[in-house]
Each structure stands twice: as C-alpha cells, then as structure tokens.
Amino acid sequence: MSCVHIIDDDEAIRDALSWLLESRGVAARTWESAETFLAAWRADLRGCLLLDIRMGGMSGMELFDRLLAQGCTLPVIFLTGHADVPMAVAALKRGARDFVEKPFNDNDLVDRLLEALAAEAEAYARLASKADRASRLASLSARERQVMDLILEGLMNKVIADRLGISMRTVEVHRARVFEKMGAKTAVDLARLVAGE
Secondary structure (H helix, E strand, O other): OOEEEEEOOOHHHHHHHHHHHHHOOOOEEEEOOHHHHHHHOOOOOOEEEEEEOOOOOOOHHHHHHHHHHOOOOOOEEEEEOOOOHHHHHHHHHOOOOEEEEOOOOHHHHHHHHHHHHHHHHHHHHHHHHHHHHHHHHHOOOHHHHHHHHHHHOOOOHHHHHHHHOOOHHHHHHHHHHHHHHHOOOOHHHHHHHHHOO
C-alpha cells in the first residue's frame, strides 16, 4: 500500500504528523528509528519517506545513504529542526526530493508529501508498463518476433512470407498471435506498444 512513511525518533512528532496526514486523507505509517525502517524495507515498498535528519542511533542521512545503496527509489523528504544549508544541499544533490525545516506549515508539508506520492505513483506506473511490455515481448516465439519486426517495417503479409520463406497463411497465423500477445489491434497500436508510448 502506498503511504507516507514517517521515520522519526520523537513519538510526539510521529503522532502529530500521522494525525495531520490522516486528517487530510493521506495514509501514513510511523517508524521509531532508522534501523526499524531499514529492517522492514523491501524493494516493492510504495509511497514516500518523511525522514528526520537527527535521530538517536542511525541518522536520517545515514539511512538515506543505506537505502540508496540498496536501490531504493522512493522519494525522500527530510525534516529537520536544525537549519543546515550544506546538509540540505548535500541531501538534494544525492537525490532527496525536498528538505523541510521545523517548524513547518502543515498545509505546505502535506502538499509536498502529496506531490511526492504522485511522483512515486507515476514512476511506478511507468515501471509497471515497461515490465508488462517486456513480458509481452518475451512471450513471442522467435518466428513471431521476426514477423512482428517485418510488420513494423510496414510490409504486407505476402512480402513477409517471401522474405521469411514461409506461406502467407503461416504469416497470417503468426501475425494474429503477435497482435493477441501484444494486446494490439492495429499495426499502429503495435508500433506504439513496442516503442513504449
């Protein structure tokens, strides 16, 4: 489930942020430490992170670095009560989405989190579409792939049959299978799907 993961060692802050998000209809999950979140992190986790910079134990920045090393692509918004421009610049250069200072404006913070969730949802949809396209292409036999490539060149069935040294009927059968497996109705649809549009 996509949600805002609030990682802060201050229980009062966690509760306040969780309540704030829930009052705006935004799902939230709280974590008491960087270590707890890191132990539970999985590559398929969805949402965004609201991460306190200074925590007992592992700091927010250390957690960020560990997550980056593990391939985490979730948007991260750092939250800090200690204004530190060099730290903010370093975090943003390494890929953090935003850096928010305490005290913060509630509406502004929620808006930033909603933008982060929307960006993550869009990125997830792009990856899912790419994976679906790759799966469909992988389901084609070698001959179906050859026929598809020639369809994409704009060749007619007769020309494809001559080019591959097979009957026109066989080309028609492969053509139908290509369209079915790729989920395309026309050659234009097929070209768009293969191009990833």
